Amino acid sequence: MSDIIKNGRIQADDWSVLRLAEGDQAATVALPAGRVIVPLAVWQARRDELRAKAEAGVLGVWLAGDEDPAQVAGDLSVLPVIAVDFPKFADGRGYSIATLLRTRLGYGGELRAIGDVLRDQFFFLVRCGFSVLQPREGKYSAAQLRAALDSLQDFSEPYQGAVDRPEPLFRRQPRNPLRKEAA
Amino acid sequence: MYQYDEYDQRIVDERVAQFADQTRRYLAGELSEDEFRPLRLQNGLYIQRHAPMLRIAVPYGNLNSKQLRTLGHIARTYDRGYGHITTRQNIQFNWPRLEDVPEILDLLARVQMHAIQTSGNCIRNVTSDPFAGVAADEHVDPRPWCEILRQWSTFHPEFAFLPRKFKIAVNGAKEDRAVIQIHDIGLDLVRNAAGELGFRVLVGGGLGRTPIIGEEVAAFVPWQQILNYCEAILRVYNLHGRRDNAYKARIKILVKALGVPEFARQVEEEFAHLKDGPSTLTQAEIERVASRFNDPVLSPLEQDAGYRARLAEDKAFAAWARRNVREHRVQGYASVVLSLKPYGVAPGDLSAEQFDAVADLADRYAFGEVRSTHEQNIVLASVREADLVALWQDARAIGLATPNIGLLTDIISCPGGDFCALANAKSIPIANAIQDRFDDLDYLFDIGDIEINISGCMNACGHHHVGHIGILGVDKNGEEFYQVTIGGRQGNDAALGKVIGPSFAAAEMPDVITSLIDNYIDNRQDGERFIDTVRRVGVESFKTRVYAERSARQEAKEAAHV
Ligand code: HEM
Numbered sequence: 001m002s003d004i005i006k007n008g009r010i011q012a013d014d015w016s017v018l019r020l021a022e023g024d025q026a027a028t029v030a031l032p033a034g035r036v037i038v039p040l041a042v043w044q045a046r047r048d049e050l051r052a053k054a055e056a057g058v059l060g061v062w063l064a065g066d067e068d069p070a071q072v073a074g075d076l077s078v079l080p081v082i083a084v085d086f087p088k089f090a091d092g093r094g095y096s097i098a099t100l101l102r103t104r105l106g107y108g109g110e111l112r113a114i115g116d117v118l119r120d121q122f123f124f125l126v127r128c129g130f131s132v133l134q135p136r137e138g139k140y141s142a143a144q145l146r147a148a149l150d151s152l153q154d155f156s157e158p159y160q161g162a163v164d165r166p167e168p169l170f171r172r173q174p175r176n177p178l179r180k181e182a183a
Numbered sequence: 184m185y186q187y188d189e190y191d192q193r194i195v196d197e198r199v200a201q202f203a204d205q206t207r208r209y210l211a212g213e214l215s216e217d218e219f220r221p222l223r224l225q226n227g228l229y230i231q232r233h234a235p236m237l238r239i240a241v242p243y244g245n246l247n248s249k250q251l252r253t254l255g256h257i258a259r260t261y262d263r264g265y266g267h268i269t270t271r272q273n274i275q276f277n278w279p280r281l282e283d284v285p286e287i288l289d290l291l292a293r294v295q296m297h298a299i300q301t302s303g304n305c306i307r308n309v310t311s312d313p314f315a316g317v318a319a320d321e322h323v324d325p326r327p328w329c330e331i332l333r334q335w336s337t338f339h340p341e342f343a344f345l346p347r348k349f350k351i352a353v354n355g356a357k358e359d360r361a362v363i364q365i366h367d368i369g370l371d372l373v374r375n376a377a378g379e380l381g382f383r384v385l386v387g388g389g390l391g392r393t394p395i396i397g398e399e400v401a402a403f404v405p406w407q408q409i410l411n412y413c414e415a416i417l418r419v420y421n422l423h424g425r426r427d428n429a430y431k432a433r434i435k436i437l438v439k440a441l442g443v444p445e446f447a448r449q450v451e452e453e454f455a456h457l458k459d460g461p462s463t464l465t466q467a468e469i470e471r472v473a474s475r476f477n478d479p480v481l482s483p484l485e486q487d488a489g490y491r492a493r494l495a496e497d498k499a500f501a502a503w504a505r506r507n508v509r510e511h512r513v514q515g516y517a518s519v520v521l522s523l524k525p526y527g528v529a530p531g532d533l534s535a536e537q538f539d540a541v542a543d544l545a546d547r548y549a550f551g552e553v554r555s556t557h558e559q560n561i562v563l564a565s566v567r568e569a570d571l572v573a574l575w576q577d578a579r580a581i582g583l584a585t586p587n588i589g590l591l592t593d594i595i596s597c598p599g600g601d602f603c604a605l606a607n608a609k610s611i612p613i614a615n616a617i618q619d620r621f622d623d624l625d626y627l628f629d630i631g632d633i634e635i636n637i638s639g640c641m642n643a644c645g646h647h648h649v650g651h652i653g654i655l656g657v658d659k660n661g662e663e664f665y666q667v668t669i670g671g672r673q674g675n676d677a678a679l680g681k682v683i684g685p686s687f688a689a690a691e692m693p694d695v696i697t698s699l700i701d702n703y704i705d706n707r708q709d710g711e712r713f714i715d716t717v718r719r720v721g722v723e724s725f726k727t728r729v730y731a732e733r734s735a736r737q738e739a740k741e742a743a744h745v
Pocket residue numbers: 229231236268269270271275347348365366388389390391392433596597598602603604605642643644645646
């Protein structure tokens with residue numbers, strides 16, 4: 001059990017993330033009991049077997065930075081959770097992957113940021129469509145995570161459109177021209 | 184210049200609060216060094232040789248007098264009394280304390296300034312023509328477009344952690360003064376056959392250790408779509424740019440690896456989805472942004488007789504007017520370049536007193552506004568001809584009227600080994616030694632237009648690849664040496680210089696420049712600039728001369744010792 005931020009609130013979470021270790025085969029790796037998010041390779045190798053679990057809401061899939069989200073395009077209505085992995089917080093591919101899942105592929109389910117997920121990127125992550133932020137276990141104390149919730153409001157009116165607010169500021173709010181005086 | 188509205192101000196204020204909290208957490212040990220690094224970098228804060236270095240954004244080089252006074256105050260209070268103008272039109276301070284930075288950012292926010300995205304692997308300050316809005320050869324004012332790009336790129340959530348830094352420059356004039364060909368994206372405002380406005384888009388330019396001239400990826404993108412098109416470029420780059428090796432992570436490497444046609448195809452494919460989406464620009468938005476530039480409304484004036492008379496009778500004034508005064512699009516006005524390249528000063532440095540004094544000049548003569556240039560000088564965009572003499576006298580009094588704009592002593596130089604932790608060699612003393620050698624103004628005028636650019640290492644912050652003469656600091660067994668290139672150029676025919684041969688010791692550099700110049704003088708045909716002679720006669724002739732004279736010097740020295 002770890003604490004996550006889901007739709008702007010802290011809650012306990014019982015999903016585990018399966019990562020393939022050296023020597024593990026996608027086709028044969030044993031799945032842990034309970035709710036689990038498996039690598040794309042596992043899903044692709046065992047779609048038929050795992051489909052029922054996904055439909056039952058206890059199995060999701062995670063994408064690595066070099067995996068094209070189009071590969072799960074046909075599975076979006078089945079998967080209760082899609083996660084995107086940030087191997088390092090400075091590796092920003094996940095922001096584009098999330099954006100594509102939401103805007104291009106129309107994914108409306110839970111979208112979870114996993115891996116090196118830091119509070120100073122929460123604002124950007126949420127803007128790109130992540131609904132769940134899952135920092136590494138033990139990364140933050142409960143108090144730190146509470147303080148971090150505020151960062152979701154760091155910027156009240158961002159300029160550009162993104163997944164959370166598709167319209168840019170100039171379409172969302174009236175912005176005034178400047179009245180000019182002759183020099 | 185652009186005036187913030189409530190939203191612009193709020194975003195900057197919110198940034199101040201955010202960074203104050205991040206700095207507090209770092210100092211309290213809650214944020215690791217690695218976690219804090221990108222946060223501080225995206226606020227322009229490097230840790231350098233002596234102290235942190237703070238880079239402050241000057242969007243497309245525009246500054247007003249109030250901002251200049253704040254910069255002067257910062258230089259005096261938090262630094263050692265000076266600041267530095269960079270080749271990307273920003274301002275750097277070399278000595279602030281990390282603890283003071285939140286306070287400095289707060290002072291800046293009060294005058295509509297910030298340090299957002301002046302470093303880090305994100306979209307950096309958008310640069311442009313320092314004569315935007317007043318140049319006679321301009322067809323479209325690039326500044327509103329720069330501002331629109333600034334807003335779009337500020338805290339863009341998808342592009343805050345790119346593989347590497349990302350620089351955009353915009354040109355709207357016949358002659359490109361923004362060096363758009365050496366930027367990650369170069370935008371050229373153009374009209375199509377139907378007379379509609381749009382952008383020619385270049386991608387993949389950049390200097391650094393793999394210098395590349397940007398190539399055209401789209402001949403015409405309608406202005407309405409420019410943000411959508413840029414988003415497509417950035418998304419392709421963000422997903423596919425290399426992240427395994429920082430030296431191969433710029434977009435230029437991706438463009439080279441894919442080839443321009445394939446890169447363009449991927450961008451087009453992405454763009455097809457974005458076209459006409461919510462980020463599509465509207466006429467109303469362009470007009471609104473343009474309206475927020477409080478430019479003076481200028482009507483043509485009589486040509487000033489006093490100015491012309493003074494030109495005829497005062498040689499010193501005439502020399503300054505010839506080099507530092509430029510034609511303005513409105514009759515009776517001129518643009519003036521204040522030289523930050525007097526003898527013996529680090530190119531681009533301004534003291535706290537000079538920041539204040541430039542603010543006074545701006546208020547007195549230039550409608551309260553100045554521009555920083557990538558050549559590390561300052562432009563007063565609109566000055567009445569009738570005020571030029573008085574301005575010259577005032578500028579002289581504060582040491583900013585050296586009549587050398589575009590001449591040999593108007594050297595571009597990075598901070599180099601005196602300040603920068605990455606340097607192989609010092610840059611500033613080389614610039615100063617060359618200036619010392621060429622201290623005869625008549626001779627400088629005779630040599631004419633020439634650009635010398637110096638970088639202290641292959642990161643190329645001093646743009647050495649595109650200098651007519653480029654000087655690069657290299658490390659030779661722990662000693663500082665300098666490699667020389669010639670034939671580089673910026674502008675419409677941007678080109679990378681060619682290395683002339685083995686590198687030189689610091690003490691040799693003035694002699695090397697002398698040999699190059701002598702060879703030019705001996706070979707030039709009438710009216711030909713240094714760069715034109717290099718192009719016509721080729722690098723070989725210069726190379727031969729430089730190394731022959733070098734051998735002669737060494738022999739003479741040895742002879743003197745026996
Ligand atoms: C003193 C602290 C500085 C550091 C640590 C630094 C570091 C770097 C590095 C590592 C690069 C290469 C980036 C790459 O190739 O991907 C670079 C490029 C650049 N820097 Fe700096 N720099 C510093 C100061 C400056 C200053 C003072 C200027 C202006 C005078 C400047 C202007 C530039 C420019 C224009 C480039 C772009 C070259 C290109 O297009 O690749 N930098 N800098």
